[in-house]
Amino acid sequence: MATPLERWVEEQAKLTKPDKIYWCDGSEEEARRLIEIGMKEEKIGTTPVLEELNHKSWPNAYYHRSHPTDVARVEHLTFICHPNKDLTGPNNNWMDPAEAKAKMTQLSDGCMKGRTMYVMPYMMGHPSSPYAKACVQLTDISYVVLSMRIMARMGKEAIDRIGNSDKFVKGLHSIGDLDPNKRFIMHFPDELFVWSVGSGYGGNALLGKKCFSLRIASWLGCQEGWLAEHMVIAGIEDPQGQVSYVTIALPSACGKTNLAMLQSALPGYKVWTLGDDIAWLNVGADGRLYAINPEAGFFGVAPGTSMKTNPNMIRTLKGDKFLPTIFTNTALDTDNKEPWWEGMDGDTPRNLTDWQGKVWAPSKDTKGAHANSRFTVSMYNCPMLSKEFDNPQGVPISAIILGGRRTQLVPLVTEAFNWQNGVFLGARTGSETTAAAAHQVGTLRRDPMAMIPFCGYNMGEYFKHWLNIGKRLKHPPKIFCVNWFRTDDAGKFIWPGFGDNIRVLKWMIDRVNNKVSAQETALGYLPHIKDLDLNGLEISRDNIKKLFEVRPDDWKDELQDIKKFMEQFGGHMPDELRQEYRTLVAKLK
Numbered sequence: 001m002a003t004p005l006e007r008w009v010e011e012q013a014k015l016t017k018p019d020k021i022y023w024c025d026g027s028e029e030e031a032r033r034l035i036e037i038g039m040k041e042e043k044i045g046t047t048p049v050l051e052e053l054n055h056k057s058w059p060n061a062y063y064h065r066s067h068p069t070d071v072a073r074v075e076h077l078t079f080i081c082h083p084n085k086d087l088t089g090p091n092n093n094w095m096d097p098a099e100a101k102a103k104m105t106q107l108s109d110g111c112m113k114g115r116t117m118y119v120m121p122y123m124m125g126h127p128s129s130p131y132a133k134a135c136v137q138l139t140d141i142s143y144v145v146l147s148m149r150i151m152a153r154m155g156k157e158a159i160d161r162i163g164n165s166d167k168f169v170k171g172l173h174s175i176g177d178l179d180p181n182k183r184f185i186m187h188f189p190d191e192l193f194v195w196s197v198g199s200g201y202g203g204n205a206l207l208g209k210k211c212f213s214l215r216i217a218s219w220l221g222c223q224e225g226w227l228a229e230h231m232v233i234a235g236i237e238d239p240q241g242q243v244s245y246v247t248i249a250l251p252s253a254c255g256k257t258n259l260a261m262l263q264s265a266l267p268g269y270k271v272w273t274l275g276d277d278i279a280w281l282n283v284g285a286d287g288r289l290y291a292i293n294p295e296a297g298f299f300g301v302a303p304g305t306s307m308k309t310n311p312n313m314i315r316t317l318k319g320d321k322f323l324p325t326i327f328t329n330t331a332l333d334t335d336n337k338e339p340w341w342e343g344m345d346g347d348t349p350r351n352l353t354d355w356q357g358k359v360w361a362p363s364k365d366t367k368g369a370h371a372n373s374r375f376t377v378s379m380y381n382c383p384m385l386s387k388e389f390d391n392p393q394g395v396p397i398s399a400i401i402l403g404g405r406r407t408q409l410v411p412l413v414t415e416a417f418n419w420q421n422g423v424f425l426g427a428r429t430g431s432e433t434t435a436a437a438a439h440q441v442g443t444l445r446r447d448p449m450a451m452i453p454f455c456g457y458n459m460g461e462y463f464k465h466w467l468n469i470g471k472r473l474k475h476p477p478k479i480f481c482v483n484w485f486r487t488d489d490a491g492k493f494i495w496p497g498f499g500d501n502i503r504v505l506k507w508m509i510d511r512v513n514n515k516v517s518a519q520e521t522a523l524g525y526l527p528h529i530k531d532l533d534l535n536g537l538e539i540s541r542d543n544i545k546k547l548f549e550v551r552p553d554d555w556k557d558e559l560q561d562i563k564k565f566m567e568q569f570g571g572h573m574p575d576e577l578r579q580e581y582r583t584l585v586a587k588l589k
């Protein structure tokens with residue numbers, strides 16, 4: 001008798017009509033075979049899917065170029081297909097599930113002809129964790145299998161977990177013909193099903209990541225009493241050896257990976273990495289909030305990564321414990337077969353091709369690496385991986401840090417007065433858009449908890465859910481907001497960022513441990529400058545002042561924008577947050 005899983009795979013094969021069906025076991029031997037297939041058999045256009053890089057300088061590394069129109073998430077082609085439109089909210093594109101299925105069925109009919117259908121069983125979360133979820137994704141390209149193998153825990157455990165149940169997380173992915181007009185990423189939350197056609201790019205194609213672990217999981221979490229968040233998980237060790245765990249939500253390409261792997265500029269402090277993109281948060285029996293990372297790999301932004309900004313990531317990428325590491329859409333040093341990107345250490349190589357494979361030399365007008373070029377690498381290669389990484393219960397969280405990319409207005413760090421005020425602090429966060437999604441870069445939009453592209457249901461209800469979680473916490477984490485990106489009149493970042501961000505993290509931990517007081521402002525608590533450890537930092541008094549300046553007049557447009565954002569949610573917006581808004585307006589008068 002076929003299991004529900006086998007029957008489901010059969011059905012999808014009937015529609016997509018692959019030449020072959022292959023069940024992945026997640027082994028290293030399998031990875032080697034897939035690399036061969038990626039280099040010799042499968043192509044995108046006329047380009048092989050994978051190219052081998054120099055294994056002396058970049059152990060086990062391979063290079064991938066995606067289709068030039070397929071280099072970022074596509075929010076306008078991403079839909080939540082729930083029977084109840086109101087439940088998906090104004091923060092999502094909505095399509096009627098029946099209509100979506102009809103459309104996708106048409107696009108998927110025979111889409112795997114001449115190709116192999118790979119069946120990937122995988123766990124999001126460590127298999128021994130009670131919070132882990134068993135999933136299966138189908139795809140028709142080796143690149144996605146190799147990437148998923150890094151990002152998730154692939155193998156038989158997931159099949160054993162699923163057993164005879166039909167309640168497993170399903171993903172159907174095909175690159176189709178990579179025509180942007182036939183590209184859709186459809187979510188069916190109540191069926192735990194994601195259907196994606198026409199893209200091979202990370203967030204659109206690695207369906208365990210944003211599609212399941214955030215969009216669908218956020219909705220699951222709302223029903224089951226937990227939170228799925230776009231957050232770093234990190235342990236901050238102080239000079240006495242005490243480790244405090246924090247989570248950090250920043251929008252795409254706003255510094256999560258860098259913060260997760262931060263190399264401290266302050267002596268005696270260390271940051272231990274547990275996750276750089278997604279956290280699942282559960283209320284523990286002791287009334288504390290616990291975080292697990294459902295992922296097992298980094299899918300990180302390449303440009304800007306160097307020994308100066310993020311030495312631990314360079315060490316991770318140069319590690320060779322886990323096979324393989326993949327670079328996508330970086331430039332290529334053709335003499336040495338090495339990946340290259342803007343901001344890399346050392347001299348610019350002489351013979352480069354750009355991310356599209358064209359001969360390229362540095363110029364003001366074009367970039368060698370795509371701004372959203374990325375690497376995919378196992379977390380187990382990370383030298384600062386926390387020993388708690390595989391802890392099935394997760395780690396207890398002392399502080400939640402929220403933030404965005406704001407060149408003006410928003411202070412370096414603000415502490416919320418309490419949980420409710422912190423939820424409002426998150427809800428009113430705005431951020432300037434980045435190249436992680438296909439849209440204009442640098443426009444301000446509201447991005448509460450860095451979840452605007454990823455909250456799979458009505459965000460008003462999401463805020464209510466956050467408030468309810470707070471009520472269940474006996475020891476709620478403190479909530480903070482950060483902004484590393486304030487600029488001076490010349491447009492230069494005022495705050496040095498990266499390893500120096502530890503100075504801000506230290507202040508937060510000091511606040512958690514009641515070691516320092518703070519100044520109360522309309523926005524929340526701000527540090528007394530004397531409590532910030534600025535030792536060894538060259539930054540003028542004026543600039544420090546500027547990082548904490550709160551001028552009520554400057555907030556007028558911001559308050560209007562926040563109001564407009566909140567009003568979209570009508571009756572779904574919790575009264576508590578309306579009250580918080582009124583209080584903020586009054587205080588800023």
Ligand code: GTP
Pocket residue numbers: 250251252253254255256257258259276277299300301303304305309436484485493496497498501
């Ligand atoms: P996603 O993977 O898209 O979710 O992004 P992320 O939030 O992990 O962002 P990441 O750490 O990859 O950083 C994105 C860009 O911001 C890179 O180009 C970094 O060099 C830059 N960046 C990161 N941290 C800082 C910082 O503290 N200050 C400044 N000025 N830039 C930073």
Ligand code: SPV
Pocket residue numbers: 072073201202203204209210251252253277299436437
């Ligand atoms: C992001 O865009 O927030 C990413 C990359 O982390 S993706 O997996 O494409 O979503």
Ligand code: MN
Pocket residue numbers: 230251252253277
């Ligand atoms: Mn992300």
